Amino acid sequence: MKKILGLALAAAMSLSLVACGGGNNNTPAGSNPANSAPAGSTPAASTPATPAASGELITVGVINNDPNESGYRTANDAAMRAMFTEENGYKATFYNNNDAAQQIAEAQQMIQNEVDFLLLSPASTTGWDTVLKDAQDAGTQIILFDRMLEADESMYVAAVVSDMPAEGKTAVDWLAAQGLDEYNIIHIQGLMGSDAQLGRTGALDEKVAAEANWNYVTQQTASWDEETARTITQSVIDRGESFNVIYAENNGMARGAVAALDANGITHGKDGEVIVMGFDSDTWAMESVLNGSWNYMGLCNPLQAETVDSIIKDLVAGNAPAQKIIYTPEQGFDAATITQADVDTYGT
Amino acid sequence: MTTPVKNPQTQIKRPDEPLFKRLTRQQLFIPVAALILLVLFNLIADPSFFAISMNTNSLGNPVLSGNIVSVLDNASELVILAIGMTLVTASSGGQDISVGATMAIAGSVILRMVCGSQVTSDTMQMNLLLAVLIGILATMLCGAFNGALVAYFNIQPMVATLIMYTAGRSIAAWINNNQLPIINDLSFKYAGTFLPGIPVPTPIFITAAVILAFWLILKFTTLGLYTQSVGINANSSRLNGLDPKLIKLLTYVILGVCVALAGFIRVSRSGSINYSRIAENIEMDAILAVALGGNALSGGKFNIYGSILGAYVIQFLTTTLYKYDVPSTALPAYKAVVVILLVVLSAPVVREKLANLKKAPAKTAKEVS
Numbered sequence: 001m002k003k004i005l006g007l008a009l010a011a012a013m014s015l016s017l018v019a020c021g022g023g024n025n026n027t028p029a030g031s032n033p034a035n036s037a038p039a040g041s042t043p044a045a046s047t048p049a050t051p052a053a054s055g056e057l058i059t060v061g062v063i064n065n066d067p068n069e070s071g072y073r074t075a076n077d078a079a080m081r082a083m084f085t086e087e088n089g090y091k092a093t094f095y096n097n098n099d100a101a102q103q104i105a106e107a108q109q110m111i112q113n114e115v116d117f118l119l120l121s122p123a124s125t126t127g128w129d130t131v132l133k134d135a136q137d138a139g140t141q142i143i144l145f146d147r148m149l150e151a152d153e154s155m156y157v158a159a160v161v162s163d164m165p166a167e168g169k170t171a172v173d174w175l176a177a178q179g180l181d182e183y184n185i186i187h188i189q190g191l192m193g194s195d196a197q198l199g200r201t202g203a204l205d206e207k208v209a210a211e212a213n214w215n216y217v218t219q220q221t222a223s224w225d226e227e228t229a230r231t232i233t234q235s236v237i238d239r240g241e242s243f244n245v246i247y248a249e250n251n252g253m254a255r256g257a258v259a260a261l262d263a264n265g266i267t268h269g270k271d272g273e274v275i276v277m278g279f280d281s282d283t284w285a286m287e288s289v290l291n292g293s294w295n296y297m298g299l300c301n302p303l304q305a306e307t308v309d310s311i312i313k314d315l316v317a318g319n320a321p322a323q324k325i326i327y328t329p330e331q332g333f334d335a336a337t338i339t340q341a342d343v344d345t346y347g348t
Numbered sequence: 349m350t351t352p353v354k355n356p357q358t359q360i361k362r363p364d365e366p367l368f369k370r371l372t373r374q375q376l377f378i379p380v381a382a383l384i385l386l387v388l389f390n391l392i393a394d395p396s397f398f399a400i401s402m403n404t405n406s407l408g409n410p411v412l413s414g415n416i417v418s419v420l421d422n423a424s425e426l427v428i429l430a431i432g433m434t435l436v437t438a439s440s441g442g443q444d445i446s447v448g449a450t451m452a453i454a455g456s457v458i459l460r461m462v463c464g465s466q467v468t469s470d471t472m473q474m475n476l477l478l479a480v481l482i483g484i485l486a487t488m489l490c491g492a493f494n495g496a497l498v499a500y501f502n503i504q505p506m507v508a509t510l511i512m513y514t515a516g517r518s519i520a521a522w523i524n525n526n527q528l529p530i531i532n533d534l535s536f537k538y539a540g541t542f543l544p545g546i547p548v549p550t551p552i553f554i555t556a557a558v559i560l561a562f563w564l565i566l567k568f569t570t571l572g573l574y575t576q577s578v579g580i581n582a583n584s585s586r587l588n589g590l591d592p593k594l595i596k597l598l599t600y601v602i603l604g605v606c607v608a609l610a611g612f613i614r615v616s617r618s619g620s621i622n623y624s625r626i627a628e629n630i631e632m633d634a635i636l637a638v639a640l641g642g643n644a645l646s647g648g649k650f651n652i653y654g655s656i657l658g659a660y661v662i663q664f665l666t667t668t669l670y671k672y673d674v675p676s677t678a679l680p681a682y683k684a685v686v687v688i689l690l691v692v693l694s695a696p697v698v699r700e701k702l703a704n705l706k707k708a709p710a711k712t713a714k715e716v717s
Contacts, residue, residue, distance in 0.1 A: 068521045068623035071528050078526070098624065192677060220676045225625040226618055228676065231422060235670035238415045240396065252622060259618055262406040263541060264413050284468055284530055 057091040058316060060084055060117045061110035064146075066098045069191075070224050070252050072280035075348035076146060076302035080119070083305035098191070100124035107131045111138050117312055120156075121146040124193045132156065143311060145304045147195040153324055158311050160304040163327040164199020170332045171277060171298045172203040175245065178275065183214040183245055186236055188229045188257060189221040190249040196300070197221075200249045200279060217243040222253050229256030237264050245275045251285035254278030254294065269293040270335045283347030286333060290343055295335050299346055301328040375642035378690055379657035382640065386664050390415075390671075397671060402547065407534070410547045415667055417549065423663035424551035425451075425610035428558050429630065430637035430655040432599075432606030435571075438579045439599040440498050441647030442505025443635045447607050449516020450490045451627040454611030456520035458483040459529040459621055468530045476536065484608040490516070491604025492597065499596035513631070521623045530620040540616030551613045558609060562652055572650075575599060579647035633662055636683075640690055 067077035084092035144159035190197035222228035248254035270292035400414035464473030497508035641654025
């Protein structure tokens, strides 16, 4: 045991020697700043934000969801990270988590570290009251991006968000305009309790409750997961129930559902038996709509970073934003009308 | 030395015992009974559960579909993981909780290889077999890392694998520069869907091949025997000339191979990956499969066929719940109920009681007559 431990330690030491040697070879002169720069810019949760005193940089804390949850989030997170850099005059700390409780804990940490602005994309719409209160007391200004939360408007300075209920409404209106005799819907929901899920579910729930010929074949959450969406759709097919609409609350889940349709030879899209609907902004999904394999994609614009940036610059200059809540421009894309130009403009 | 020891309980012959008691003593009693219960439930509730139909998929291939096909198909990843998990459990007396995260790594590596430098690729940039081999290598390394911590640093398996559990999905994202790669090449999806002209889902064949491979390995090598003896008593097996550390490490590396195969099946079902959601919580199902198979989670004696059956039972249960449209958020709760029942039933105390319970009324009936 001792011998092995000794061996392992020796190995570790020699490895670290090799690592040091490599580092020195790569950085010719002034290696200290070169080494510390990447370490400082790593978006580790524990990196404390330095107080606002550090030069002219504006300190911001960015709390976002997990960039890997969907293509939408990947684009959103990348845009935020590209915008809030030192070159653009910011000292930013990033934190990503899909768990609202973790987000809240980190938000409180950031407020204690006295960031100037806290940019927030809350994983759930509730539970933020203490954070908002603390922020107000500490003089930290909160800007919501991408997702709303349930709070009084006075608790945050601005919100650059997607209007999720409107997205749902646009999609449901589009579906109603298709004039089917009967709507038998497989409804695949996103992560329960998120703004996107609530908005997109709300509009459809209302319509299904109101219309006699609108029915749910199934209403299940796949928590944004493609494979779960495939399993849910396959289980409906195995049950032998008939359906003619797939309303998936993001593109990944729509893709999973389509995989199940394909595996069973059920036609879908423009001239198919089943209408396929997805949400977000992925280029591949827009291409699916363009080539007619899907019918509809509700655009959810992930690029709010520029708007948030200009709001912050205005606030620093002493100008309050003209509008408290700014909705990112969004629309639905229909297989009948979408063009390649749309894909190029809005695809991410 | 070349033949693995059989379950000692089956070797002890108790001819005077009633059949029921002998049955309940069998290790496979619990998974088989659970499977029979599920089958009976579905037969009574709605026999159409077992209907299998022949359809044509969108590519014009004949395909079989039905709940039973779905069970066999969707259980594939879990079955393969459960086999590896059984070996790890047996040798180290603990479980690897990082298999879901390392599946993400395997999937990420394979997609990175076949997509080349592109994010969305219409054709494979690399021979698929080579890409899968590189994926296997990656998860073997993860397995070796876990195994080394467990075997050479004597860290509790759950703590040791917690590192990969936490870091794995981030590593998977990092491998692809945080992009979500998509491969549209149809031949990539053969492994996760159907081979042209063959109506049975390919994952079923892959799983069968893996089961066969492990059957051969356990039959013709000493792996099974060595794993058991290390799990039962590492010191005495060392005194008998085995290297317990090496064997523990080996089982983790073997689990790594299983993880890569499962990850490959999972990504080839859709040709894409979602790092934070892929195979989420599958480690718990894999551990549950091992437990359902009647294997002691504290290590030692093991039966991979029990774990395989356990995995199918779990998938059968999931599919049954989906059939009755149980909300997918409620699935874990239903699973928990079943787990509690099964774990309590498989506890030796309860089994003994059950066997006696069956015997007692039989005796009184005889006395009356």
